Amino acid sequence: MVVIGSGAGASYIYDGLTSSSFMLLKSGEPFCLIDLGLGVGRQVIERFGQFPRNIVITHNHSDHAGDLAVVLRVELAKECKSKVIAATAVTERLKQHRIAEHLEQMNAEALADWVAVDENEKTDIGFGLTIQFYQGVHSELSYGFVVRDENGHARLSYTGDSKFETDLYQNLSEADVFIMDARPKANPWHANFIEVKEWLTPNGYILGHGLTKEQAMTEYASLPLLLSNQQIKF
């Protein structure tokens, strides 16, 4: 995976930091994008030249889905209809609210292929990998996920935006690489660095922190804070 951004809710607009997102790649070829918030679309084009067909959305906040409506419309025009993969309840919100600007011209099904995944179900994302969603606790309905290989082994997980929640962390910590959303200070809708500390095993990482590279590498140098362009094998 390659980190595209690690920004928080207002980071892109007020600090020029790309929203939290990462790309899954196989042999250097991107095949699945995780979240498409403000600023992410431009970064994907600059780094990869195009979007993969699979786009996973954890929830309908602007810093996780803000670029979605434009990308879906342009990809459709290029005859590269995108596949949007999300928990069923999140899919409904995206179809009703996030892409509302297109609905007078076309319905949601014409714009993209929607893969709505129920809890306890999983869906294919390519190369024998499947994704299963786990609900977080956040100011907007939000889901984390686990990616498993064909043997059912958990390879990668991400909390999406969520406050610290033991059940969620327990489910996700089974993965070889565990990416958690956390902020420097106490926050009602996000975990903070102190709460996640004991979950930062050698393969635990923090995304969504909204810190600049300089802050991450000085003030918080002891923490595994993900930064744009960082790569992790899983």
Ligand SMILES: [Zn+2]
């Ligand atoms: Zn959020």
